[in-house]
Amino acid sequence: xxxxxxxxxxxxxxxxxxxxxxxxxxxxALLAIxxxxxxxxxxxxxxxxxxNSVSAEIxxxxxxxxxxxxxxxxxxxxxxxxxxxxxRLGECNQDLEKLLLxxxxxxxxxxxxxxxxxxxxxxxxxxxxxxxEFEPKDHLSVAEANDLLDLPRGAKISGSGFPIYTGxxxxxxxxxxxxxxxxxLQKHGYTELAVPLLVNRKTMTGTGQLPKxxxxxxxxxxxxxxxxxxxEVPVTNFYAEEVLKQSQLPxxxxxxxxCFRREAGSYGKDTKGxxxxxxxxxxxxxxxxEPEQSYAALEEMLKDAEDILQAFGLHYRxxxxxxxxxxxxxxxxYDLEVWAPGVGRYLEVSSVSNFEAFQARRAGIRYKxxxxxxxxxxxxxxxxxxxxxxxxxxxxTYQQSDGSVKVPDLLKPWLELTL
RNA sequence: GGAGAGGUGGCCGAGCCGGUUGAAGGCGCACGCCUGCUAAGCGUGUGUAGGUCAAAAGCCUACCGAGGGUUCGAAUCCCUCCCUCUCCGCCA
Numbered sequence: 001x002x003x004x005x006x007x008x009x010x011x012x013x014x015x016x017x018x019x020x021x022x023x024x025x026x027x028x029a030l031l032a033i034x035x036x037x038x039x040x041x042x043x044x045x046x047x048x049x050x051x052n053s054v055s056a057e058i059x060x061x062x063x064x065x066x067x068x069x070x071x072x073x074x075x076x077x078x079x080x081x082x083x084x085x086x087x088r089l090g091e092c093n094q095d096l097e098k099l100l101l102x103x104x105x106x107x108x109x110x111x112x113x114x115x116x117x118x119x120x121x122x123x124x125x126x127x128x129x130x131x132x133e134f135e136p137k138d139h140l141s142v143a144e145a146n147d148l149l150d151l152p153r154g155a156k157i158s159g160s161g162f163p164i165y166t167g168x169x170x171x172x173x174x175x176x177x178x179x180x181x182x183x184x185l186q187k188h189g190y191t192e193l194a195v196p197l198l199v200n201r202k203t204m205t206g207t208g209q210l211p212k213x214x215x216x217x218x219x220x221x222x223x224x225x226x227x228x229x230x231x232e233v234p235v236t237n238f239y240a241e242e243v244l245k246q247s248q249l250p251x252x253x254x255x256x257x258x259c260f261r262r263e264a265g266s267y268g269k270d271t272k273g274x275x276x277x278x279x280x281x282x283x284x285x286x287x288x289x290e291p292e293q294s295y296a297a298l299e300e301m302l303k304d305a306e307d308i309l310q311a312f313g314l315h316y317r318x319x320x321x322x323x324x325x326x327x328x329x330x331x332x333x334y335d336l337e338v339w340a341p342g343v344g345r346y347l348e349v350s351s352v353s354n355f356e357a358f359q360a361r362r363a364g365i366r367y368k369x370x371x372x373x374x375x376x377x378x379x380x381x382x383x384x385x386x387x388x389x390x391x392x393x394x395x396x397t398y399q400q401s402d403g404s405v406k407v408p409d410l411l412k413p414w415l416e417l418t419l
Numbered sequence: 420g421g422a423g424a425g426g427u428g429g430c431c432g433a434g435c436c437g438g439u440u441g442a443a444g445g446c447g448c449a450c451g452c453c454u455g456c457u458a459a460g461c462g463u464g465u466g467u468a469g470g471u472c473a474a475a476a477g478c479c480u481a482c483c484g485a486g487g488g489u490u491c492g493a494a495u496c497c498c499u500c501c502c503u504c505u506c507c508g509c510c511a
Contacts (some may be wrong), residue, residue, distance in 0.1 A: 038470090045470065046478045052480085055492040057436035068491080075491035243467090244428075366467095368429095372449085374467070 002103050002360040004034065004096075017106040020113050020323035030099040037092040045083050051078050101211055105358040107323045108295075108332040110203030114322030120335070121322065127315035129339055130397050139395040140273040143169060143200040145403045148395075151273070157205035160271070161263070161278035163388070172407070173281065175414035176387050177256050180308055184384055188304045190254035190285060195234035197257060198225040203237045208329030208355075215264045219290040227260035232381040237363055239288060244367040244377065245356065250289040250297065254384065257282065274388035275347065287379070288365065288403030291357065295332075295379035298354040301382040302334050305350040308385055312408050314393050315339040317346055331356045338389060342396035347389040352382030 007014050011027060018025050054075055061068040107113075114122050143149040148169025154162045165173045184190040204210040204226050209217065218227040227235060235255050244251070259282050270276040285304060289297045304319065309316045321333040330353040337346035357376035360366070369375045398406045407415065 041469070041480085042471095048481085049479055051491075055438070058491060062438075072491045079491060247431090373466090 001100055001358060002106065002301070003102065003174065003357075003361065007031070007103070008034065011085075011418070014103065014106065017323075018104060021104045021326060021328070022115070022324050023102075023328065025102040025104065026099060027103070029317045030096065030103070030308060032135050033092060033096050033099065035072060037089065037096055040089040040092055041086060044082070044089055047078060047082050047085065051075060054078075059238060098211075099351075101205065101362075104328045105208075105331050105355060107326055108354070108356075111326065111332055112322040113324075115324045117322075117325045119322035121240075121320040121324055123318040123320050123334065125315075125317045126310065127313065127339075129315050130341055132341065134401045135397060136341045136396060138273065139340070139392040142395040142399045142403070142405060143273075145264060146405060148172065148339075159278070161276070163279070165275060171415060172411075173387060173391065175411050176390060177281055177283060179411060179414050180384060181254060181256055183308060184254040184283070184285060187307070188254075190252045193230060193235055193253045193255040195238075195255055195257060197228050197234075197260075198223075198384065199228055199234055199237070200225055203233060203240070206237045206240050207233050208327075208362060209233060212328050216262050218262060219262045228257060228385075229261045230259050230282065230381075231255040231257040232286060235284065235286040236359055236365075236379050236381065239365045239377075240363040242365060243286065243374070244365070246290070246367055246369060247378065249367060250287055250293060253286045255284050257284070272343070274392050275343070277388055280386060280388045283384050284381060285384045286381045288360075288377045289380065290367070290369075291375065291378050294354050294356060294380060297378075297380055298332060298334075298352065301380055301384075302336075302352045305336055305352055305382050305384045308390075309338060309349070311410060312394065314390075314391075314397055316349075327351075327353065329353075329355050329358050331358065336383075336385070338393040340389070340392050340396050342399075343392070347392060349385045349389045349393070350365070350383035353380060355379045355381075386413065 002014060007027070007030070011031065016028055018027065054071055058068045058071050058075070061071070104145055114120070137145075139150075140151075145165055146169075148165065150164040150166050151160075154160075154164040157164075181192065185192055196219065201210060201224055204217070209226075209229060213229075217229060220226070234252050234257075238253070239251075258279055260279055261277075263276060263278060266276065275282075283312040285301055286299050287301065306316075306318070316336055316338045319335045319337060321330075321335060326333055333351055333353040335348050336352070338349045339345075340347050356378050358374035359379045363391065365377050365379065366374050367377050394408070395405055401407055
């Protein structure tokens with residue numbers, strides 16, 4: 001959520017942010033309601049002030065055993081009027097809140113302006129596309145040859161996009177998760193959190209998924225709960241409505257969770273194999289930092305995610321997303337795309353974003369600064385990493401001419417744990 | 420799911436037969452004093468948000484889980500909901 005004061009004093013800046021992000025938010029309506037609300041609030045305060053002072057007078061008279069009947073009848077009409085204003089004010093506040101929640105975050109000044117992903121800026125490449133002495137197969141063929149996946153049965157019991165990992169495939173998936181978790185814990189200083197997978201509406205609103213993306217969420221109507229699309233949601237909301245001590249910052253959490261996405265509107269796109277799923281596993285990093293630190297933290301998190309890909313020796317590139325590709329809540333985002341030689345494409349395995357105070361303001365996450373002033377923290381998060389496309393890259397990159405897969409050495413200990 | 424208890428400031432904890440209670444007291448915290456050091460002690464201060472103001476001070480308004488209601492007036496009374504705890508039931 002954007003500071004209302006900021007919107008009032010920089011309406012054009014906000015307007016262009018909405019435009020550049022391909023969002024639609026009715027700024028004029030918002031400003032008009034804000035105006036109306038201010039007037040109502042003023043009327044309310046004035047009248048309430050009068051009521052308060054007369055009420056005190058009444059109390060005084062009663063204490064002195066004097067007659068207060070006249071004042072009381074006088075005030076009953078004031079109370080009536082006050083009730084009317086208060087109702088209208090309440091409605092006004094609700095409308096304002098609703099509109100405010102549809103205003104996207106403002107892109108950071110350096111973010112390239114552009115309509116869609118074609119305008120994303122390639123920041124760097126790491127490694128090289130692997131060379132093969134044979135025609136590399138795609139991960140589905142590799143998985144099939146090695147009995148690692150059973151997608152048809154996943155589709156049978158749930159639907160397409162719900163993969164089943166079988167035998168060594170399941171073990172490999174588990175090894176990836178554990179390896180990445182421990183990597184961030186031990187090498188990057190994160191603290192682990194294990195969190196709920198179903199969250200309430202307020203939580204979903206806090207990080208910005210709601211109200212915009214409701215149709216992309218799995219919703220349990222009976223309890224009005226949502227399956228999380230990413231651990232970002234429960235982890236960022238860990239501190240919702242709380243005031244942190246400055247000395248606590250920065251806070252760095254890492255969490256593994258399954259993620260659930262309906263992918264409404266993207267049916268038939270990138271559906272082959274593990275490229276796009278309704279349920280997948282992800283290790284997620286989240287940080288809470290002081291505002292001055294957030295862009296340095298963004299670079300650090302990018303590095304944290306890159307370290308995983310580098311450890312696996314996978315070729316990848318880093319993109320800086322343009323305004324049109326930036327998510328609703330983000331001010332700046334890097335995408336990491338790993339090279340998948342089988343499908344012959346770069347696939348997004350991580351998205352690292354700085355939300356500045358946008359989520360903190362929605363979720364009410366604050367801290368007291370050195371002068372004792374209340375400030376919103378800045379929140380960031382980044383995948384570190386999502387497993388399906390990582391799995392794709394590993395299977396396709398490390399496939400052998402005989403059809404087998406040579407798993408990177410550093411995964412061996414995770415695959416050979418003994419009792 | 421049934422029965423009971425409870426949700427007050429950073430924390431603990433009074434108030435809860437309605438009227439200076441934004442809220443006693445304590446702890447914590449900040450600053451100052453005192454003191455070989457530490458500890459203790461003493462003093463002062465210590466919520467958030469909105470408005471007014473050039474700004475500060477000051478003043479006004481809101482907030483005692485959330486939302487409604489009663490009343491001239493509600494932390495205090497009534498209703499609904501949420502959450503926590505205890506007991507019972509059920510179940511991994």
